[in-house]
Amino acid sequence: MASNTPISSPTAKPTVLALSLAAAFAIAPAQGQTLPAGAVAIHGTANLDASQANKLLVTTTNGAGTSHSAINWQSFSIGAGNTTQIIQPSAASTSINRVVTNTPSAIFGNLNSNGHVVLVNQSGITIGAGAFVDTAGFTASVVGMSEANAKAGRLKFDSNVLNNGGDLGAIGALNIQGNIIARGGDVVLIAPSIELAKTAVVESQGGAVMLAAGQSVEITGRGLEGITLQVQAPTDAAINLGTLKGDAVGIFAGTLKHSGLIQTNLTSGEGGKVS
Numbered sequence: 001m002a003s004n005t006p007i008s009s010p011t012a013k014p015t016v017l018a019l020s021l022a023a024a025f026a027i028a029p030a031q032g033q034t035l036p037a038g039a040v041a042i043h044g045t046a047n048l049d050a051s052q053a054n055k056l057l058v059t060t061t062n063g064a065g066t067s068h069s070a071i072n073w074q075s076f077s078i079g080a081g082n083t084t085q086i087i088q089p090s091a092a093s094t095s096i097n098r099v100v101t102n103t104p105s106a107i108f109g110n111l112n113s114n115g116h117v118v119l120v121n122q123s124g125i126t127i128g129a130g131a132f133v134d135t136a137g138f139t140a141s142v143v144g145m146s147e148a149n150a151k152a153g154r155l156k157f158d159s160n161v162l163n164n165g166g167d168l169g170a171i172g173a174l175n176i177q178g179n180i181i182a183r184g185g186d187v188v189l190i191a192p193s194i195e196l197a198k199t200a201v202v203e204s205q206g207g208a209v210m211l212a213a214g215q216s217v218e219i220t221g222r223g224l225e226g227i228t229l230q231v232q233a234p235t236d237a238a239i240n241l242g243t244l245k246g247d248a249v250g251i252f253a254g255t256l257k258h259s260g261l262i263q264t265n266l267t268s269g270e271g272g273k274v275s
Contacts, residue, residue, distance in 0.1 A: 034109075035082055036097075038074025043096075043151045046071050054079075054109075059087045060095050068094040068153040074101050076119060078109035080130060088115030091136040091184065096150045099123065104172055107131045116185055118155065120145045122162070124172020125191075129199050131178030137185020137207065142172050143192070143217060155219035157190055176200040176242065182207055187246070188227065190217045192236050194253070196260065200242030209246040209264075213238040213253035224250045 035056040039046055046069060049057040060069040069088070076099050078084050086095050093115040099105060104124035108131050111117070116137035119125060122144050127133060144161035159171060174191035179201045186207040194211050196202065202209050207222065213236040214229035229252055238253035240260045249264040 034077050034079030036073055036076040036078070036084055040072045042070045042072055042147060044069030054082045056084045057087065058084065060089070060093070062089055062093055066153055067092055068096060070096040070098070070150040072098050072100045072147075075099065075103045076121065077103075077106045078111055078131070080108040082109035084109070084111050086113035086115070086117055088113060091115055094118060094153065096120070096145070096153070098145060098147070098150055107133070107178070110134070120157070122171050124174070126175045127178045127180060129177040129197070133178070133180040135182060137182045137187070138180055139188040139190070139219065140174060141190035141217070142174050143190050143215065157217045159192070159215040176202065181205065186210065186222060188212060188219060190214070194238045196240045196242040198241045198260070202242065202244050204246035207246060208248040208250065209244045210250045211238045211240065211252065224248050
């Protein structure tokens with residue numbers, strides 16, 4: 001079922017949100033050979049191969065007795081024309097990637113994986129115009145994840161956890177302008193401020209797409225029932241001007257602004273009203 005039903009909130013401030021959106025999308029594409037750097041595996045192993053021009057291969061093994069690996073990065077950006085491929089043991093594996101500096105992630109190239117990928121960067125994440133993220137499942141969060149939770153494979157995110165050495169409350173935005181596709185798994189976008197441009201296409205083939213604008217989020221399972229979050233309305237905001245596709249789509253925020261397209265069998269919106 002296709003729907004482009006607008007979702008709005010009586011507490012929304014469209015002018016302020018529009019200015020924020022325009023400023024966020026002014027980020028220029030990364031040029032040259034820009035690839036993730038400074039990897040340290042904290043659970044399982046990671047082998048990096050940068051022998052091919054404009055391409056980084058990251059081959060992971062899961063920690064003993066688990067289905068995930070975890071890596072701390074100094075930076076995780078992919079320039080236009082560049083590719084990072086994370087090769088995991090299987091489609092059921094998860095690679096947790098935490099940026100532990102104050103360098104935002106700007107992805108304007110390709111991020112591919114045969115497994116699930118989690119990217120955490122409190123300084124901000126941009127999936128730029130022309131970018132393509134193609135994985136078995138994808139979670140992007142600017143809300144922090146502790147090293148203990150990363151090692152344990154707990155997808156628990158909290159704004160009180162500092163990964164980047166910054167100040168509490170100094171959390172960047174999550175901006176989506178490009179394409180994200182999950183083949184069989186969910187796509188989960190987590191931030192106090194989530195912004196999808198008209199050019200954004202976020203799709204889950206066989207799973208759910210969820211926008212979680214909150215300060216504390218935990219993913220314990222699949223789909224809309226597998227996520228719990230704390231929203232501090234109305235400051236936690238989600239703006240969707242793009243296209244969301246999935247078996248289910250959920251938008252959870254204190255303030256919602258939606259004028260894009262939703263193609264799904266099940267839609268859930270919390271924090272605003274559907275009209």
